[in-house]
Amino acid sequence: xxxxxxxxxxxxxxxxxxxxxxxxxxxxxxxxxxxxxxxxxxxxxxxxxxxxxxxxxxxxxxxxxxxxxxxxxxxxxxxxxxxxxxxxxxxxxxxxxxxxxxxxxxxxxxxxxxxxxxxxxxxxxxxxxxxxxxxxxxxxxxxxxxxxxxxxxxxxxxxxxxxxxxxxxxxxxxxxxxxxxxxxxxxxxxxxx
Amino acid sequence: xxxxxxxxxxxxxxxxxxxxxxxxxxxxxxxxxxxxxxxxxxxxxxxxxxxxxxxxxxxxxxxxxxxxxxxxxxxxxxxxxxxxxxxxxxxxxxxxxxxxxxxxxxxxxxxxxxxxxxxxxxxxxxxxxxxxxxxxxxxxxxxxxxxxxxxxxxxxxxxxxxxxxxxxxxxxxxxxxxxx
Numbered sequence: 553x554x555x556x557x558x559x560x561x562x563x564x565x566x567x568x569x570x571x572x573x574x575x576x577x578x579x580x581x582x583x584x585x586x587x588x589x590x591x592x593x594x595x596x597x598x599x600x601x602x603x604x605x606x607x608x609x610x611x612x613x614x615x616x617x618x619x620x621x622x623x624x625x626x627x628x629x630x631x632x633x634x635x636x637x638x639x640x641x642x643x644x645x646x647x648x649x650x651x652x653x654x655x656x657x658x659x660x661x662x663x664x665x666x667x668x669x670x671x672x673x674x675x676x677x678x679x680x681x682x683x684x685x686x687x688x689x690x691x692x693x694x695x696x697x698x699x700x701x702x703x704x705x706x707x708x709x710x711x712x713x714x715x716x717x718x719x720x721x722x723x724x725x726x727x728x729x730x731x732x733x734x735x736x737x738x739x740x741x742x743x744x745x
Numbered sequence: 746x747x748x749x750x751x752x753x754x755x756x757x758x759x760x761x762x763x764x765x766x767x768x769x770x771x772x773x774x775x776x777x778x779x780x781x782x783x784x785x786x787x788x789x790x791x792x793x794x795x796x797x798x799x800x801x802x803x804x805x806x807x808x809x810x811x812x813x814x815x816x817x818x819x820x821x822x823x824x825x826x827x828x829x830x831x832x833x834x835x836x837x838x839x840x841x842x843x844x845x846x847x848x849x850x851x852x853x854x855x856x857x858x859x860x861x862x863x864x865x866x867x868x869x870x871x872x873x874x875x876x877x878x879x880x881x882x883x884x885x886x887x888x889x890x891x892x893x894x895x896x897x898x899x900x901x902x903x904x905x906x907x908x909x910x911x912x913x914x915x916x917x918x919x920x921x922x923x924x925x
Contacts, residue, residue, distance in 0.1 A: 557908040557915075592914060593883045595864050601781040605790060608798045609772050613765065616805055620763075 555582040560589050657715065660722035667729040671736065692732045699725045750774060750818045757817060761808050772801050775818065779825045782885065786829040786877040788869070796832065800825040826881060826895055833873045867917040875910040882907055 555563070559572040563586060568576070576582050699721055752774060759767035776797065783796035803824050811820050868876055874896075881887040881895070882903070889903040896903070 557912045558904070561904070561908055561911065588915065589911065592864070592911070592918070596868070596879070597884050599865060599868075601777050602784045602793075603777045604780040604794050604797055606794060608776075608794060608801070609769055612772065612798055612801050612805070613769065615802055616765065616768070 554579060555585065560586050564589060654715070657719045657722060660719055660726055663726045664722060664729055667726065667733055670733055671729070688735050689732065692728055692735060696725060696728050696732065699728070750778065750816075752817050754813075757808075757811070757813070761811075768801075768805055771804065771817075775801075775821050778818065779821060782822060782825050782880070783829045785868070785880040785884070786826070786873060787832060788873055792832055793829075796825060796828045799828045803828070822885065823895075826877075826885075826887075830877065830896055833877065836873065864914070864918065867914050870917060871910050871913060875906050875913070878903055878906040879910045879914075 555572050555575060559568060560582070562568045563572055563576060576586065703718075703721060703725075752771065756767050756770055760771050779800050780793055780797045783793035783800075784790060787793050787796065800821065804821055807824075811817065868879070871879065877896075878892055881892050882889065887895070889900045889907075892898075892903040893900045
């Protein structure tokens with residue numbers, strides 16, 4: 553009985569069984585087969601590299617440029633809206649009648665965290681959704697990202713934003729998070745966008 | 746084929762910043778190795794070109810996540826291999842490809858097999874799964890564990906595919922003459 557291809561491959565990987573190693577020492581047929589295996593692999597490695605018939609870079613470049621334009625359009629729209637909202641908030645909020653306190657800010661943060669957890673539990677990344685839902689989710693995530701950007705920018709500095717303005721930002725985040733959860737968990741139509 | 750591709754760090758940094766010229770330079774540096782890998786795994790040249798394109802779009806999208814832990818080629822190669830294997834899986838779903846063509850002696854592959862073939866053509870006679878395993882293991886140097894992970898299969902699947910592929914290559918090349 554001679555070595556099988558499995559035996560020869562195992563021998564090549566220094567994982568051969570005791571029987572295979574002993575047999576190889578004594579069998580010229582299997583020695584020739586193992587040598588042929590080494591030569592075959594050497595010939596595989598020596599095969600000339602194949603190149604593509606067509607240049608694919610122009611198509612790749614066009615796709616990159618198109619994606620950048622799409623992002624720019626989306627972000628400029630969302631950014632302008634957020635900037636306008638924030639400007640209105642800063643200008644008009646001081647004259648508003650609302651009295652806010654630290655408890656309200658803590659409540660908004662807590663609600664936001666609860667919704668984040670709910671979304672995590674739902675595991676949205678592993679689920680399939682329709683194109684319409686995916687577009688809506690992307691839109692909501694962008695809006696949340698803009699608010700997060702503003703929150704990160706002010707960095708909790710009391711000098712840059714008043715307490716009630718901070719609360720408004722957090723409440724806006726909670727609203728968007730709720731819509732995001734709705735978009736994932738329930739139906740798109742519930743969100744009303 | 747041994748690939749030794751060293752890319753300057755500054756080029757990678759520029760590519761990560763989205764510089765189109767740097768991205769094109771990366772594409773030019775890895776175009777042939779990526780296409781070659783895909784072509785050795787897939788039966789059709791057009792599909793290999795599609796993998797080349799998909800791979801670089803993924804590279805552009807994800808290059809910020811490349812932290813330079815290993816060679817850039819290893820990172821790009823893994824993306825390319827995954828893309829090619831994804832196509833093979835899709836094709837298998839469509840055609841319910843037989844894992845071992847030896848069980849289908851009446852298949853067109855067998856009918857068209859010439860009496861004398863060289864290694865290049867012998868490789869093309871293997872199923873896409875078998876040739877992928879052979880190429881990834883014997884040429885690219887992937888371990889059976891890595892191949893199993895890439896393919897979503899077991900280590901023993903990878904080992905048995907390699908053994909069957911070599912047995913088949915050996916028989917085909919025997920017809921060629923004394924070549925191994």
